[in-house]
Amino acid sequence: MPNRNDTIVATSTAPGRGAIAIVRLSGRDAFHIASAVSKPFPDTARLATLCHLHRPHDPAAVIDQGLVTRFDGPASYTGDDLVELAVHGGTLVSTLVVEALVQAGARPAFAGEFTERAVLNGKMDLVQAEAVADIIDARSRAAHRAAVRQLDGALSQRLSGIRQALLQVDALIAYEIDFPMEDDGTLNRASVTAACDDALARIEQLLATLPAATLGREGAIVVLAGPPNAGKSALLNAVIGESRVLVSEIPGTTRDAVEVFLDDDPYPLCLVDTAGLRTSADRLEQMGIEVSERYLAKAQVVLACAESPDALDTTMRAVQGLTQGTVVPVATKCDLTASSPRSRGEGTSAGEPLRVSAVTGEGLPQLRDAIRRAVADQVAPPAEDVPLITRARHEHALRRAAEELRAFSFAWESRALPAPVAATHLRAAATALESLIGAVDVEDVLERVFRTFCIGK
Numbered sequence: 309m310p311n312r313n314d315t316i317v318a319t320s321t322a323p324g325r326g327a328i329a330i331v332r333l334s335g336r337d338a339f340h341i342a343s344a345v346s347k348p349f350p351d352t353a354r355l356a357t358l359c360h361l362h363r364p365h366d367p368a369a370v371i372d373q374g375l376v377t378r379f380d381g382p383a384s385y386t387g388d389d390l391v392e393l394a395v396h397g398g399t400l401v402s403t404l405v406v407e408a409l410v411q412a413g414a415r416p417a418f419a420g421e422f423t424e425r426a427v428l429n430g431k432m433d434l435v436q437a438e439a440v441a442d443i444i445d446a447r448s449r450a451a452h453r454a455a456v457r458q459l460d461g462a463l464s465q466r467l468s469g470i471r472q473a474l475l476q477v478d479a480l481i482a483y484e485i486d487f488p489m490e491d492d493g494t495l496n497r498a499s500v501t502a503a504c505d506d507a508l509a510r511i512e513q514l515l516a517t518l519p520a521a522t523l524g525r526e527g528a529i530v531v532l533a534g535p536p537n538a539g540k541s542a543l544l545n546a547v548i549g550e551s552r553v554l555v556s557e558i559p560g561t562t563r564d565a566v567e568v569f570l571d572d573d574p575y576p577l578c579l580v581d582t583a584g585l586r587t588s589a590d591r592l593e594q595m596g597i598e599v600s601e602r603y604l605a606k607a608q609v610v611l612a613c614a615e616s617p618d619a620l621d622t623t624m625r626a627v628q629g630l631t632q633g634t635v636v637p638v639a640t641k642c643d644l645t646a647s648s649p650r651s652r653g654e655g656t657s658a659g660e661p662l663r664v665s666a667v668t669g670e671g672l673p674q675l676r677d678a679i680r681r682a683v684a685d686q687v688a689p690p691a692e693d694v695p696l697i698t699r700a701r702h703e704h705a706l707r708r709a710a711e712e713l714r715a716f717s718f719a720w721e722s723r724a725l726p727a728p729v730a731a732t733h734l735r736a737a738a739t740a741l742e743s744l745i746g747a748v749d750v751e752d753v754l755e756r757v758f759r760t761f762c763i764g765k
Contacts, residue, residue: 315338320392323399332391332393332764358373359374420762440765455698470741474741504716514695531604532581535614542667547672548570572680601630607633615641634682706740716737
């Protein structure tokens with residue numbers, strides 16, 4: 309484990325060519341170490357100062373000219389004294405500055421160590437710290453919204469409220485055990501049951517957000533399926549607005565599934581172009597078809613694509629036996645076909661298909677709306693006031709707390725256990741929530757969480 313009394317240093321910006329690089333230094337000796345490589349060193353907190361950066365105690369050995377800002381603890385990101393040095397970008401300059409600070413007495417920081425110190429110094433809890441990493445890693449607006457709400461403390465407040473309710477019930481039981489004849493006499497058992505049921509319902513409400521969080525992070529799988537040469541690849545390119553998939557008039561061009569991540573609202577989409585569904589003697593093409601079928605099995609939405617009404621009927625029957633997702637019939641290449649009653653979908657087995665053209669753009673807005681509706685039917689967007697459970701660690705702790713509450717409820721209502729023994733389940737549930745928000749300093753939890761961070765954060 310790292311020594312938490314060390315002064316740590318790291319480059320906080322991504323490596324590579326850029327206009328500016330940020331070097332961050334934090335710890336009890338941060339100002340002393342920084343002053344050894346900075347001339348002058350700022351006297352005023354939060355005031356960016358133009359300084360010459362040099363080798364330790366050697367002003368003539370200039371490395372760069374940059375802006376140095378000091379943040380006096382506890383009014384800093386980590387809660388300790390902290391210095392940020394904005395230097396010219398690129399790999400070499402920031403590396404030389406970090407090297408000089410290490411020579412002056414700092415230690416290279418481990419991944420996530422700055423944010424870990426913020427947690428240990430009470431600047432944020434563990435759930436909020438994870439939100440910092442989630443914001444950095446977010447690929448979609450949905451994931452970003454969830455992370456911002458978590459960083460703002462919405463989830464922490466929910467968890468703390470549930471924990472406080474459990475501790476209150478535990479205290480009432482303990483008081484009844486120690487002072488059975490005081491105040492209003494025996495404890496109202498129904499009120500204890502009601503409080504426990506309320507806490508369990510609040511936990512289950514949070515767990516119910518897991519599907520929405522997964523879609524926000526990974527995207528809803530939308531598979532384009534149909535016979536060869538049905539225009540699936542061209543349609544995917546048209547939907548995303550750029551050429552990402554090879555398009556050819558030769559049937560069987562797409563031999564493997566091609567995934568394209570597209571940010572959308574309320575959920576991002578993982579669009580998947582698949583090999584044409586048909587029986588083929590070509591072993592390589594048949595392997596591609598098998599991959600298509602695996603994607604169909606896990607899709608939230610399937611766009612059943614075909615040019616003609618008969619082909620669309622055949623495609624619909626084929627895909628409906630391979631997926632549990634919502635199937636949307638799509639008549640492709642409508643710019644090449646007449647708008648007859650049959651081509652508009654009358655008489656098809658799945659209702660009226662969407663008529664689209666990858667060439668003219670006809671029907672594409674309606675297709676996007678149909679996809680959004682189908683995804684929302686699969687996983688409804690959560691209420692605005694309900695924070696999302698975004699990590700497996702959160703899920704594990706909440707499920708453990710729920711199990712302990714169910715065990716307490718059974719023991720309490722059936723009187724199968726003495727009250728002091730039954731109450732241990734309440735305390736176990738509260739402890740599970742405490743480990744989730746970091747109220748309990750569990751070393752292996754901290755190690756697991758913060759080593760997934762980037763260096764310098």
